[in-house]
Amino acid sequence: xxxxxxxxxxxRKIRRALRHFQVTIFCLVLTVVVLRGTIGAxxxxxxxxxFADIRDHLHLxxxxxxxxHRVLEEVQTTSSNENVGADTNAGTNNYNEFDINxxxxxxxxxxxxxxxxxxxxxxxxxxxxxxxxxxxxxxNPNYPNFIGPNKPRVLLVTGSSPKPCENPVGDHYLxxxxxxxxxxxxxxxxxxxxxxxxxDAEMAGFWAKLPLIRKLLLSHPEVEFLWxxxxxAMFTDMAFEVPWERYKDSNFVxxxxxxxxYDQKNWIGLNxxxxxxxxxxxxxxxxxxxxxMGPKGKVREEAGKVLTRELKDRPVFEADDQSAMVxxxxxxxxxxxxxxxxxxxxxxxxxxxxxxxxxxxxIENYHPGLGDHRWPLVTHFVGCKPCGKFGDYSVExxxxxxxxxxxxxxxxxxxxxxxxxxxxxxxxxxxxxxxTGNPLEVKDELGLLxxxxxxxxxxxxxxxxxxxx
Amino acid sequence: xxxxxxxxxxxRKIRRALRHFQVTIFCLVLTVVVLRGTIGAxxxxxxxxxFADIRDHLHLxxxxxxxxHRVLEEVQTTSSNENVGADTNAGTNNYNEFDINxxxxxxxxxxxxxxxxxxxxxxxxxxxxxxxxxxxxxxNPNYPNFIGPNKPRVLLVTGSSPKPCENPVGDHYLxxxxxxxxxxxxxxxxxxxxxxxxxDAEMAGFWAKLPLIRKLLLSHPEVEFLWxxxxxAMFTDMAFEVPWERYKDSNFVxxxxxxxxYDQKNWIGLNxxxxxxxxxxxxxxxxxxxxxMGPKGKVREEAGKVLTRELKDRPVFEADDQSAMVxxxxxxxxxxxxxxxxxxxxxxxxxxxxxxxxxxxxIENYHPGLGDHRWPLVTHFVGCKPCGKFGDYSVExxxxxxxxxxxxxxxxxxxxxxxxxxxxxxxxxxxxxxxTGNPLEVKDELGLLxxxxxxxxxxxxxxxxxxxx
Numbered sequence: 043x044x045x046x047x048x049x050x051x052x053x054r055k056i057r058r059a060l061r062h063f064q065v066t067i068f069c070l071v072l073t074v075v076v077l078r079g080t081i082g083a084x085x086x087x088x089x090x091x092x093f094a095d096i097r098d099h100l101h102l103x104x105x106x107x108x109x110x111h112r113v114l115e116e117v118q119t120t121s122s123n124e125n126v127g128a129d130t131n132a133g134t135n136n137y138n139e140f141d142i143n144x145x146x147x148x149x150x151x152x153x154x155x156x157x158x159x160x161x162x163x164x165x166x167x168x169x170x171x172x173x174x175x176x177x178x179x180x181x182n183p184n185y186p187n188f189i190g191p192n193k194p195r196v197l198l199v200t201g202s203s204p205k206p207c208e209n210p211v212g213d214h215y216l217x218x219x220x221x222x223x224x225x226x227x228x229x230x231x232x233x234x235x236x237x238x239x240x241x242d243a244e245m246a247g248f249w250a251k252l253p254l255i256r257k258l259l260l261s262h263p264e265v266e267f268l269w270x271x272x273x274x275a276m277f278t279d280m281a282f283e284v285p286w287e288r289y290k291d292s293n294f295v296x297x298x299x300x301x302x303x304y305d306q307k308n309w310i311g312l313n314x315x316x317x318x319x320x321x322x323x324x325x326x327x328x329x330x331x332x333x334x335m336g337p338k339g340k341v342r343e344e345a346g347k348v349l350t351r352e353l354k355d356r357p358v359f360e361a362d363d364q365s366a367m368v369x370x371x372x373x374x375x376x377x378x379x380x381x382x383x384x385x386x387x388x389x390x391x392x393x394x395x396x397x398x399x400x401x402x403x404x405i406e407n408y409h410p411g412l413g414d415h416r417w418p419l420v421t422h423f424v425g426c427k428p429c430g431k432f433g434d435y436s437v438e439x440x441x442x443x444x445x446x447x448x449x450x451x452x453x454x455x456x457x458x459x460x461x462x463x464x465x466x467x468x469x470x471x472x473x474x475x476x477x478t479g480n481p482l483e484v485k486d487e488l489g490l491l492x493x494x495x496x497x498x499x500x501x502x503x504x505x506x507x508x509x510x511x
Numbered sequence: 512x513x514x515x516x517x518x519x520x521x522x523r524k525i526r527r528a529l530r531h532f533q534v535t536i537f538c539l540v541l542t543v544v545v546l547r548g549t550i551g552a553x554x555x556x557x558x559x560x561x562f563a564d565i566r567d568h569l570h571l572x573x574x575x576x577x578x579x580h581r582v583l584e585e586v587q588t589t590s591s592n593e594n595v596g597a598d599t600n601a602g603t604n605n606y607n608e609f610d611i612n613x614x615x616x617x618x619x620x621x622x623x624x625x626x627x628x629x630x631x632x633x634x635x636x637x638x639x640x641x642x643x644x645x646x647x648x649x650x651n652p653n654y655p656n657f658i659g660p661n662k663p664r665v666l667l668v669t670g671s672s673p674k675p676c677e678n679p680v681g682d683h684y685l686x687x688x689x690x691x692x693x694x695x696x697x698x699x700x701x702x703x704x705x706x707x708x709x710x711d712a713e714m715a716g717f718w719a720k721l722p723l724i725r726k727l728l729l730s731h732p733e734v735e736f737l738w739x740x741x742x743x744a745m746f747t748d749m750a751f752e753v754p755w756e757r758y759k760d761s762n763f764v765x766x767x768x769x770x771x772x773y774d775q776k777n778w779i780g781l782n783x784x785x786x787x788x789x790x791x792x793x794x795x796x797x798x799x800x801x802x803x804m805g806p807k808g809k810v811r812e813e814a815g816k817v818l819t820r821e822l823k824d825r826p827v828f829e830a831d832d833q834s835a836m837v838x839x840x841x842x843x844x845x846x847x848x849x850x851x852x853x854x855x856x857x858x859x860x861x862x863x864x865x866x867x868x869x870x871x872x873x874i875e876n877y878h879p880g881l882g883d884h885r886w887p888l889v890t891h892f893v894g895c896k897p898c899g900k901f902g903d904y905s906v907e908x909x910x911x912x913x914x915x916x917x918x919x920x921x922x923x924x925x926x927x928x929x930x931x932x933x934x935x936x937x938x939x940x941x942x943x944x945x946x947t948g949n950p951l952e953v954k955d956e957l958g959l960l961x962x963x964x965x966x967x968x969x970x971x972x973x974x975x976x977x978x979x980x
């Protein structure tokens with residue numbers, strides 16, 4: 043039964059899970075295992091030939107799409123209506139109210155904490171955030187939202203569990219990962235918020251970022267862009283500055299491809315492990331639209347089934363934020379699409395599988411500052427889960443490659459000071475530039491000691507306040 | 512023999528060590544054990560009654576001072592000469608040349624890497640750093656060394672080993688510790704450098720900070736103050752801003768007491784786990800004067816013996832940077848003393864032993880922003896060593912108290928967003944302020960969301976360039 047239900051690849055996982063779980067209902071266990079194994083989705087990074095490479099690399103499995111049930115039909119009918127209306131603020135958003143509330147009403151909730159008659163909400167509806175924010179920025183010129191011409195104030199947000207990792211070495215990799223982020227952000231004038239608190243018990247796991255993001259946007263009106271970054275993502279191009287001007291008319295930037303999301307509804311058509319969200323009413327609205335599939339338990343499970351049916355190639359597991367975003371954008375393109383920038387020109391998120399074996403080739407042929415396949419801005423270890431016990435890849439491969447990625451990035455920091463790692467796989471450093479009595483005449487090759495994108499502009503221009511439409 | 516040589520307290524450690532080591536020479540093993548057990552010195556924090564409290568608390572042992580041997584007599588004679596001379600730049604510093612070179616020449620070096628005829632050096636002697644730096648600052652007004660009136664540009668430097676901790680949970684505490692520092696520094700406009708590279712193999716362990724500090728000062732002339740902070744030190748007062756103006760005529764600020772250092776030569780008269788060092792020629796000079804006791808092996812061991820004999824209450828172990836600094840200041844007060852500020856008005860370093868049991872009392876009676884015994888700026892877990900295997904205190908007590916200290920500080924961050932930890936010993940948070948539709952009308956109690964000490968001054972004043980005497 044197991045081999046008929048799934049490919050041979052999964053059998054190994056099931057046997058592993060069977061050692062830990064009692065098999066009461068085969069398919070229920072199956073769902074839980076797949077769920078745990080594939081949390082943190084978003085394996086892929088590039089279209090066309092690269093996408094084909096990734097596919098071969100991962101030996102993707104495919105699922106026969108189930109017959110849509112009534113909820114799905116109604117969702118499709120409603121979303122094709124194109125009657126998006128202007129009143130998103132009043133919460134008449136199809137994705138919000140129709141689908142999930144129907145699920146809530148249809149089924150008894152076995153969660154004592156949730157009152158099914160009360161739809162989930164991230165907080166009181168705010169409809170005038172642009173106005174509130176503008177006013178605040180005017181009254182607080184000492185907290186400008188732009189810290190230089192074309193240089194928005196950015197807050198990078200990341201985090202991990204307040205508990206020690208189940209895998210003892212996991213915390214060491216979290217530590218290296220945050221050091222890596224500290225280095226990039228220091229060079230680029232970006233502040234960091236490291237979260238270790240679960241603000242909303244219902245929105246646990248990958249959904250925890252939503253209440254956190256909302257809270258930070260509302261608490262820090264001076265922040266122009268919030269940059270969410272997973273703890274398993276590392277900066278591998280220290281010299282690459284995000285092209286902020288490119289996004290002047292956008293509010294949400296994710297790595298992905300239009301055709302993969304809007305045409306194919308591919309669950310990995312975009313990645314929510316590293317994205318930019320502009321502070322404003324629009325952000326609050328999309329967070330509200332995004333959240334309903336998140337509350338854990340019945341809601342999340344049922345939503346997961348919808349997503350598996352509706353999206354291309356999505357495995358069976360509870361609703362994750364990334365799939366939910368693909369679904370949201372694909373079904374409500376008119377409402378959100380014009381402000382969403384799916385960026386594929388550089389690796390705002392870069393799937394580690396197709397990058398880490400090429401580091402030596404990159405060092406040979408290219409240089410930092412490119413941010414793309416030649417020298418990726420971000421290498422994202424999706425599926426590795428060094429903190430937990432179940433990952434999609436071998437622990438040894440993951441940890442070894444994470445060390446290499448860390449060093450690949452760290453070398454760019456070390457070279458500023460005349461050092462480099464002895465090898466990408468080594469923890470030791472060696473000197474590559476002698477000490478000198480005239481240190482200020484030495485320029486580091488990459489110009490990272492005093493980069494232009496970090497300098498303060500004298501005199502500082504007036505604060506720019508951007509009003510959203 | 513063991514019990515005669517040491518107190519009963521040490522016997523436990525020796526028995527534990529004996530499980531791991533073969534006993535070839537009892538005293539050699541003893542020295543190694545004591546060395547490992549007491550690395551990371553600097554347990555104490557306050558004079559007078561507090562000092563007596565600490566003493567009782569730690570059940571200090573005392574050593575009968577050995578008869579000074581010839582090196583010591585010569586050192587004492589030379590240092591009492593008060594002929595310090597002006598030419599410190601030429602390296603005729605007593606501490607440097609006389610003591611250590613004599614040791615090197617007297618004994619055969621068994622370290623193949625060190626040529627005893629070549630004195631240890633942190634780098635080529637630089638004598639005009641103030642001039643080089645002034646020139647650079649003039650040419651680079653976009654990298655000012657003051658980022659506001661009375662607000663120097665500060666770089667907080669910390670770090671840990673590139674290897675996973677021997678104690679599996681150690682990395683988790685390093686992670687919490689860096690999150691804690693990220694939070695404080697974000698609020699106070701301070702940048703962070705997290706080091707994981709050993710720049711000089713000879714200056715390993717606690718001495719590793721010296722080459723690192725020198726490198727960072729010379730690479731970043733825009734940095735006015737470098738704030739070194741141990742990885743086992745945490746910020747527990749998020750609202751306290753260092754009184755920079757107080758130090759306008761000082762170059763080196765450490766927690767400590769003049770009488771403990773200059774009169775008593777007490778090895779814990781100051782603490783080098785958290786200190787401020789102003790960028791300039793003076794800093795390079797004191798680093799050069801500080802370094803000679805550091806090179807591992809014979810030099811460090813012999814220097815350790817000198818320090819144990821010369822300083823009050825110092826146990827037997829190899830030379831550590833803190834004892835060396837006490838010795839340096841006590842023997843060369845005229846050279847350095849006028850620029851060293853031993854601060855005891857607040858806890859730039861706060862010994863955890865006398866603080867952590869009082870957190871509830873502090874919450875009851877006081878508030879953040881005081882920085883002192885009522886609400887310590889820094890709680891420093893000296894002797895705990897959660898990353899390693901041998902600490903001076905029970906692992907359980909250390910970890911439990913580190914959790915409490917972390918939460919004590921983290922509560923001040925969480926309250927900004929309407930949350931708090933359920934208890935100092937809990938990992939879970941609870942809401943203490945409801946969400947609102949007018950978030951900008953809510954002020955967090957501590958005023959940490961948009962504190963004055965972080966605001967940008969509009970318009971920005973001209974850069975202030977401070978020239979050292």
